[in-house]
Amino acid sequence: MATKHSSDPVHDEPADKPRAAERIRSTARELFYREGIRAIGVEQIVQDAGVTKPSLYRSYGSKDDLAAAYLRDYDAEFWVRFEQSVAAHPGDPKAQLLDYFGGLAERAAKPGYRGCGLTNTVVEYPGADHPACKVSQAHKRKLRKRLTAMAEAMGAASPETLADGLQLLLEGTYASGQLFGRDGPARSLVAVAERLIDASCG
């Protein structure tokens, strides 16, 4: 019967088999971010992951659920980067923020930058009912609270206004990074943010 399944030249290595669910998840993360969720079919995901469709649906139930899982991963990665910048400048919220902004501006200038996966998903699925959009909105609200707390710690006269401004700059960088290429408005993110912070904390 099976002439080759036990000695498949490609997938034979029995040393450590990454679970199909994990491969699907990481593949979906890359494809969804790079091309958009609507643009990627489940067929391409399982093909790139080297598995098949039922494997996907036993682990995720639907494409929408997989998209939500992708955004949960994306959210987690975001906070890892954010907390790294925070940890790099203990007790100095302005430096923490500018550190993160600097890294973001760098990433936004790289070719293939596609903005924020969470924001992009809300653009792709306007209705707030989509499971992935709920993840996005929860993330953005959490970030807003965090920025407000940092603005307070900076001694801003109006922490909410400063936090609003910082979040506008963030979202603007996400969009500008993929609208313009290397030398877009995102290059000025740190300078502008610092100017805004200083003007708000005088």
Place this chain on the structure above:
Amino acid sequence: MATKHSSDPVHDEPADKPRAAERIRSTARELFYREGIRAIGVEQIVQDAGVTKPSLYRSYGSKDDLAAAYLRDYDAEFWVRFEQSVAAHPGDPKAQLLDYFGGLAERAAKPGYRGCGLTNTVVEYPGADHPACKVSQAHKRKLRKRLTAMAEAMGAASPETLADGLQLLLEGTYASGQLFGRDGPARSLVAVAERLIDASCG
């Protein structure tokens, strides 16, 4: 009303007068903006417009071309609003800009706001080869030049940096408007922009 826009820089138009074409175009403009281009099928467009598919393809050639036409209309509407704000404050670029920003913040707070159709399209179609994306990128570059000129007119120490900051705030407002509802960061757009302008023109 015989004055027709004679030259279109981006694409060739049928330029004549099939009646169905107009209904298709305005229907597509509403549906594409509200739901996104990928989310709307040509079937739904012609159905809502009360016509049939061949009528669409006789006037537009492809869905992508129709999307590009939608964005050209969107671009034109943008500049109408922008020039209205400019005309309202002759010789005062700061007031011109804050006027436009005020109107934008108002719109961004309304329910059903979906951000910038041009930006959204780039999010939906990452590749720069899409005809609609070319329209978007041309628009954004033109806007950037305009903002830089206004920043110069304001006497900014670094006009490019101020223009970058203003464009970041713009794009951030587009995104935040649909991410958050009524009381999102977009509410602080004018205050933040004014603060940034003042800090850049001292």
Place this chain on the structure above:
DNA sequence: TGACGATGTTACCGATCGGTACGTATGATC
């Protein structure tokens, strides 16, 4: 070994996608 549950695979579904071949109605002109 042999039974069993978990996991992966083959082959397929109905629905919808963008797009088109071809016939029809109408109005102006000869």
Place this chain on the structure above:
DNA sequence: GATCATACGTACCGATCGGTAACATCGTCA
């Protein structure tokens, strides 16, 4: 009335969409 061009509709195409039923394989433990 015959002709022709314009504008629109009917019916359909192959491809692909998200999703699923039924079968094959593997690891585990008795």
